[in-house]
Amino acid sequence: MRLTRILLPLLLLAAITAVRAEDNPARGGELYVTCAACHGAQGEGNRSLNAPRLTHLAPVYIVAQLQKFKQGTRGGSDASESARQMAGIAATLADDQAMYDTAAYIANLGGEVSAVTVEADTQIGAGYYRQYCSACHGPAAEGNLALHSPRLAGADDWYLLSQLQAFRGGVRGSQAGDKTGKQMRAMAGVLPDDEAVASVVAYIRSLAQ
Numbered sequence: 001m002r003l004t005r006i007l008l009p010l011l012l013l014a015a016i017t018a019v020r021a022e023d024n025p026a027r028g029g030e031l032y033v034t035c036a037a038c039h040g041a042q043g044e045g046n047r048s049l050n051a052p053r054l055t056h057l058a059p060v061y062i063v064a065q066l067q068k069f070k071q072g073t074r075g076g077s078d079a080s081e082s083a084r085q086m087a088g089i090a091a092t093l094a095d096d097q098a099m100y101d102t103a104a105y106i107a108n109l110g111g112e113v114s115a116v117t118v119e120a121d122t123q124i125g126a127g128y129y130r131q132y133c134s135a136c137h138g139p140a141a142e143g144n145l146a147l148h149s150p151r152l153a154g155a156d157d158w159y160l161l162s163q164l165q166a167f168r169g170g171v172r173g174s175q176a177g178d179k180t181g182k183q184m185r186a187m188a189g190v191l192p193d194d195e196a197v198a199s200v201v202a203y204i205r206s207l208a209q
C-alpha cells in the first residue's frame, strides 16, 4: 500500500515526461542545430531573440506547440512577429516524427533557468495563482498534461509575461481550431490588470530555483 502510494505518482510522472521508445534523440540532435541558433546549444533560451528556454517543457508539449506552429493555429498572420518567425522554422520540420525526435533531444539538454527580470509582489501573485491557475498548471506550476497544461516553473519570466499579454490581446489562442489556446486565453483574461499579470509571473518565477 505504502509502496503503491510512492510508486504511482512516480510512474505517472514518468509516463508524462518520458521520451517515447520510438523517438530518436540522435536524429533530433541533427535537427536541433537549426534551433540552437535561437534557443541556445543547451535549450537555455535567448532573450535578445525573444526565444524562450525549452528544457523545462515536456516533450509532448513541445511537439503539440510545433504542430500548432506548423499548422498555423499558433503564429498565423495576425500573431506576434516572434510567433510568426517560429512558425516559419516549424514548417521546415518534415513530419511529426521529426518533431518528436527533436523534443527527445531537448529532453536531455541542461539549459538553466534565466535570471529574474520581472519585479512584482509575489504574495499578491500567489493569491491569483492559487485562485485562477493552479487547478490546471498544478500547485507548484509543474504542469498537468492530462489537461494539456504545460509546466510553467522554470520558464523565463519575460516569456511568461509576453505570452500572457499575447493571450490577453488575442494574438495567441484565437485561431480557429486552437482549443487549448482558447481555454488559456479565457483564463489570461481573468487577471484584472498589468500589475496582476506581473505579480503572477513573479510568483511563478519564484517557484523555480
Ligand code: HEC
Residues within 6 Å of the ligand: 031, 032, 034, 035, 036, 037, 038, 039, 049, 050, 051, 052, 054, 057, 061, 062, 063, 065, 066, 080, 082, 083, 085, 086, 089, 090, 093, 102, 162
Ligand atoms: C529564428 C529563431 C528561432 C529558431 C531558429 C527556432 N525558434 Fe523556437 N521560438 C522562437 C521564438 C522567438 C519563440 C517565441 C514565440 C512566441 O513568442 O510566441 C519560439 C518558441 C518556441 C516554442 C514554444 C515554447 C513555449 O513554451 O511556448 C517551441 C516549442 C520552440 N520554439 C521550439 C523550437 C525548435 C524545436 C526549433 C528548431 C526546429 C526552434 N524552436 C527554432 C525562435 C526560434
Ligand code: HEC
Residues within 6 Å of the ligand: 064, 128, 129, 132, 133, 134, 135, 136, 137, 147, 148, 149, 150, 152, 155, 160, 163, 164, 180, 181, 183, 184, 187, 188, 191, 200
Ligand atoms: C482551464 C485550464 C487552465 C487554467 C485555469 C490556466 N491555464 Fe495556462 N494554459 C492552459 C493550457 C491548456 C495551455 C496550453 C495552451 C496551448 O496549447 O497553446 C496553457 C498555457 C499557458 C501559458 C503558455 C506557456 C508556454 O510555455 O507556452 C502560460 C504562460 C500560462 N498558461 C499561464 C497561466 C496562468 C498565469 C494562469 C492563471 C491566471 C493559467 N495559465 C490558468 C490551461 C490553463
